Amino acid sequence: MESFFGTLNSAFFCANCFESLDALKAGIRQYIHYYNHKRIKLKLNGLGPVMYRTQPSRP
Template sequence: MNQSMSRKGKSTDNGLIASFFGTLKREMFFGFQQNFQLLTELNQAIKEYIHYYNTKRIKSKLKGLTPIEYRVSVLKTSQ
């Protein structure tokens, strides 16, 4: 992932990733702050969250499925 260098308020080029980082911060950090002693600890926590986000986190917008389950169901119906 690369940080966007667009001007403030012009996130059209990185809207998806900006939304993801907002969700990550809201669900992983705000109210649940942890003191990471090493950057590797933070890196591991983010990797675990991304795994959770894709494989276990149910979204109502995806018909009550996880993102991976939804993608698989869409691929099955399009074949």
């Protein structure tokens, strides 16, 4: 969790300015979706975290 919040702080909060609390909430939701579904990691064979976890296991 510390790693996620560190990334959220440096990659999201520092790069954006929000006009309202609702805009902040929507932005955080979008970032969490990106972080879990679209962020490609080399350690996960080039897949996003959700795709890696849901792929069929190999014998």
